[in-house]
Amino acid sequence: xxxxxxxxxxxxxxxxxxxxxxxxxxxxxxxxxxxxxxxxxxxxxxxxxxxxxxxxxxxxxxxxxxxxxxxxxxxxxxxxxxxxxxxxxxxxxxxxxxxxxxxxxxxxxxxxxxxxxxxxxxxxxxxxxxxxxxxxxxxxxxxxxxxxxxxxxxxxxxxxxxxxxxxxxxxxxxxxxxxxxxxxxxxxx
Numbered sequence: 647x648x649x650x651x652x653x654x655x656x657x658x659x660x661x662x663x664x665x666x667x668x669x670x671x672x673x674x675x676x677x678x679x680x681x682x683x684x685x686x687x688x689x690x691x692x693x694x695x696x697x698x699x700x701x702x703x704x705x706x707x708x709x710x711x712x713x714x715x716x717x718x719x720x721x722x723x724x725x726x727x728x729x730x731x732x733x734x735x736x737x738x739x740x741x742x743x744x745x746x747x748x749x750x751x752x753x754x755x756x757x758x759x760x761x762x763x764x765x766x767x768x769x770x771x772x773x774x775x776x777x778x779x780x781x782x783x784x785x786x787x788x789x790x791x792x793x794x795x796x797x798x799x800x801x802x803x804x805x806x807x808x809x810x811x812x813x814x815x816x817x818x819x820x821x822x823x824x825x826x827x828x829x830x831x832x833x834x835x
Contacts, residue, residue: 675763677731677756680739680746687756687763688782690727695777695785695816697728697809700764702772703737703745705832710800711773711790712749718790718809719752725817726777730755733764733772733834764834771829775809777816786812788827796830 674686690696699715701708719728730751732742737757746755758764767776767784777786791804812822 675766677758677763678739679754679756680743682739685729685754685756687729687731687758688778690778690780693725693727694780695726695813697722697726697813698731698763698767698776698778699728699790700731700733700758700769700772700774700776700834701751702832702834703732703734703742705772707794707797707831708773709749710793712751714790715773716750716752718813721810722813722817726813728752731758731763732756733758733761733769735759735835761834770834771831772834773831774829774834777809777812779816784825785816786822786825788824789829794830 675688676684677687679685687698688696697718703709715730722728730746730753732745732755734742737745737759739757742755742757745751746753756763763769767787769776769787773790775786775788775790776784779785786809788808790807790809792801792806792808793804794800808824808827812824815822
């Protein structure tokens with residue numbers, strides 16, 4: 647029995663090590679928050695993981711996820727550092743603040759007009775979620791859930807909650823069922 651448990655733990659550790667994208671050798675990427683302070687986007691606060699969600703203010707699918715993003719931030723508060731990242735090229739802090747207020751988005755919110763973080767993490771779509779561990783490795787990336795089957799085709803309700811499932815698995819010390827899912831939304835240009 648002990649051998650099976652040891653084998654299971656070893657398999658899990660190897661799975662996380664093999665499946666994660668390692669960013670630990672890369673320099674930190676500091677972005678400005680809505681108050682103008684520089685924040686190391688990938689550094690977790692006092693948590694084991696950081697969740698970055700890339701958003702565009704003009705993307706209707708990203709807007710539709712605002713309540714779910716607020717719910718995720720609240721539900722995982724204290725266990726996952728959540729940061730929303732606006733990728734709009736010409737968005738200033740005042741406009742971002744107004745948008746965040748209108749859609750009741752949780753803070754902190756970072757601005758990535760030069761797409762430094764977008765390129766570093768390979769994000770392509772808004773909304774797109776990326777979860778990093780403390781070493782900066784990508785341990786999940788993709789959609790929030792499957793509410794949108796494809797562009798312009800929303801379901802009444804999500805059947806799969808990919809991001810929540812991944813966070814729950816990671817917090818329990820397990821590898822997520824899927825470490826990469828295809829995000830549906832607006833292309834980051």
